[in-house]
Amino acid sequence: MASLINEAFKKAKNANRPALLTYTVAGDNTKKKSLEILKSISAHADICELGFPHNTPIADGGQIQTSAYRAIKNGIKINDVFAIAKKFKLSKKTTPIILMGYYNMIYQYGENKFLKKCKNSKIDGLIVVDLPYPENRSFSKKCKRQTINFIQLVSPTTSSIRLKRIIKDSHDMIYYISMLSTTGGKLKVSSKKILENYFKIKNKNKSKNVVIGFGITEKTIKSLKKADGLVVGSAICKEISKSIKNRQNAVTNVTNVVKRLKNKIR
Amino acid sequence: MKLKKGVPLIDQHDQYGFWGGKFGGSFIPETLKKPVEDLTEEFKKLRKNKKFIKKRDYYFKNYIGSPTSFLKLENLSNHLGGAQIWAKVVSEANGGAHKIYNATVHALVCKAMGKKYIVGDTGAGYAGKMLSMAAKKFGLKCKIFMGAKDIKRQKPNCDAMKKNGAEIVPVYSGSQTLVDAVSECMRYWVSNCDNTHMCVGSTVGPNIFVKICGWSTAQISRELKAQLKSEFKKIPKKIKLINCVGGGSSAYGFWSEFIDFDKKQIELIGVEAGGPKKSKLHAAPLSRNAKIGILHGAASYVCQDNEGQINETESISAGLDYPGVSPIHCFLKDTKRARYTYATDEEALNAHVMVTKFENLNPSLEPSHAFAEAIKIAPKFSKDTIIIVNSCGDAQKDRDILKERLGKI
Numbered sequence: 185m186a187s188l189i190n191e192a193f194k195k196a197k198n199a200n201r202p203a204l205l206t207y208t209v210a211g212d213n214t215k216k217k218s219l220e221i222l223k224s225i226s227a228h229a230d231i232c233e234l235g236f237p238h239n240t241p242i243a244d245g246g247q248i249q250t251s252a253y254r255a256i257k258n259g260i261k262i263n264d265v266f267a268i269a270k271k272f273k274l275s276k277k278t279t280p281i282i283l284m285g286y287y288n289m290i291y292q293y294g295e296n297k298f299l300k301k302c303k304n305s306k307i308d309g310l311i312v313v314d315l316p317y318p319e320n321r322s323f324s325k326k327c328k329r330q331t332i333n334f335i336q337l338v339s340p341t342t343s344s345i346r347l348k349r350i351i352k353d354s355h356d357m358i359y360y361i362s363m364l365s366t367t368g369g370k371l372k373v374s375s376k377k378i379l380e381n382y383f384k385i386k387n388k389n390k391s392k393n394v395v396i397g398f399g400i401t402e403k404t405i406k407s408l409k410k411a412d413g414l415v416v417g418s419a420i421c422k423e424i425s426k427s428i429k430n431r432q433n434a435v436t437n438v439t440n441v442v443k444r445l446k447n448k449i450r
Numbered sequence: 451m452k453l454k455k456g457v458p459l460i461d462q463h464d465q466y467g468f469w470g471g472k473f474g475g476s477f478i479p480e481t482l483k484k485p486v487e488d489l490t491e492e493f494k495k496l497r498k499n500k501k502f503i504k505k506r507d508y509y510f511k512n513y514i515g516s517p518t519s520f521l522k523l524e525n526l527s528n529h530l531g532g533a534q535i536w537a538k539v540v541s542e543a544n545g546g547a548h549k550i551y552n553a554t555v556h557a558l559v560c561k562a563m564g565k566k567y568i569v570g571d572t573g574a575g576y577a578g579k580m581l582s583m584a585a586k587k588f589g590l591k592c593k594i595f596m597g598a599k600d601i602k603r604q605k606p607n608c609d610a611m612k613k614n615g616a617e618i619v620p621v622y623s624g625s626q627t628l629v630d631a632v633s634e635c636m637r638y639w640v641s642n643c644d645n646t647h648m649c650v651g652s653t654v655g656p657n658i659f660v661k662i663c664g665w666s667t668a669q670i671s672r673e674l675k676a677q678l679k680s681e682f683k684k685i686p687k688k689i690k691l692i693n694c695v696g697g698g699s700s701a702y703g704f705w706s707e708f709i710d711f712d713k714k715q716i717e718l719i720g721v722e723a724g725g726p727k728k729s730k731l732h733a734a735p736l737s738r739n740a741k742i743g744i745l746h747g748a749a750s751y752v753c754q755d756n757e758g759q760i761n762e763t764e765s766i767s768a769g770l771d772y773p774g775v776s777p778i779h780c781f782l783k784d785t786k787r788a789r790y791t792y793a794t795d796e797e798a799l800n801a802h803v804m805v806t807k808f809e810n811l812n813p814s815l816e817p818s819h820a821f822a823e824a825i826k827i828a829p830k831f832s833k834d835t836i837i838i839v840n841s842c843g844d845a846q847k848d849r850d851i852l853k854e855r856l857g858k859i
Contacts (some may be wrong), residue, residue, distance in 0.1 A: 240745060245637070261757060289757060291744060341483065366641060369641060
């Protein structure tokens, strides 16, 4: 059976556009609110990434850090993250959901127990920021056995020999980091250059869905629409922060951002 | 889990960088894989390169001022009765602490790799001060990441960094201490790894940084070994080497030559920061039984909650105020080669007072933790036991805290 992730990419391709992937932090700013946001934006997003927040996130920039600290402060626990995902999946059966976070939280929960819980909550994929190849081989195999996509990350610094091995070890989706940066950095490389690198990866194995993330905003998304998929995270987290500050409805505001993003890549 | 003899501890890891199969490793974002691999290759070559070793030794001798002295604390020993207490006065090193060894080596490695920018983290400010000194010496542009809380409490070292032309980047996230400084420094490196070298200030972080730092501070125990032989004709039968442990760089440097000895002959004692007596918070993952976790790219015992969120720590000593610890100390703990304990803020302060009262020595709050343990155990032994404390930092940087707590200038 084809994975929901593959299906989502196929659907976008048939519509002649890249898939839109969103990233929000579970529990930002409350458990209830983050579920509402997730449900509401999934009307426009093809795949939803849901972060399980860590308080020492070494690869995240200011916006996502703020969201993560806010969620932790409001009491989010890992079991709440699963509960949010599960509830989401009850109403949006065909929208793939990918959990994203840092390895220590999986390690403390126990790899096997974590994956069982993922399966139980109908999680479609996992991104673990600080578990690179080849250290991730045993865990990614475990994911595969549970038919959960383990999503490999590649970056502009990834050597070609590594790239080959990582692609070989990857499942349905590969995440290309657009530039040397933490999340939410300003795009400091031209879209042309990013796409050039992107196609080097894509052309190695055309059956893999390769997405681009880091630094993508309403301003830059259109220029990258040749990719299979585009991830927007920090721009969304920033909108949540802004809405809270201005005492506005975060659900509406964030949904509008995602709607606009989608319109730009149609 | 077993220690090997005749192999430096920093090299006793497996192909994935784990000591004892579970401590260390390199849990890093993909972007850092290449720069970490490049650094690993370069360091592997450099440490075999005779010219590089010669250069290192030249700067250790002429710039850092090796060897630092080894002396008996007669008055303190007489006052306490029991074991002899000695000090390895590493604070005599240029800049006032052991951090200069690691900083100098990193600056040399940075030069060898043709990079012009160097960044580092700091807690007590010593790692930052030394890196700024080394950067100035070798003509590198330097940025230091430091928690906003630490900037306030370690002002003298901040002044020194600025004087050396380094930029101090204050870190306001989390507890605004060392843990946040290291995170922010790593984030900066993720974004600038193409032209910037990163120095991790202790034997923590991804595997290669543990190795480079340990290789650098090992100078301390090479000196001590020679000094012991010249002082006692041979290595004495009963020695206790006491060192404070934050990240663990000075302790590893102090012990590395002695790890192969039987622990009945040379006992290794690490003293962590127990925090204020009345507080539940501390920075003592080894001695207060924290669980293994992943922090800043390595697996080690980490102060954390059961979900894996890193705990806030508390200590009077900024240099020890860190929730994790070096994977090599975890390995030494689990193989039972070293024993780890802690001293509270109050015990460290009292030790500082006692040492400065009896001796012409001014240990900073970090080694004062080690002195607290020495003072505690010395009376239990006879004078054929030689207790040696690594006095690895000078208290000049602590003058504001000491003034506040002791009314002392």
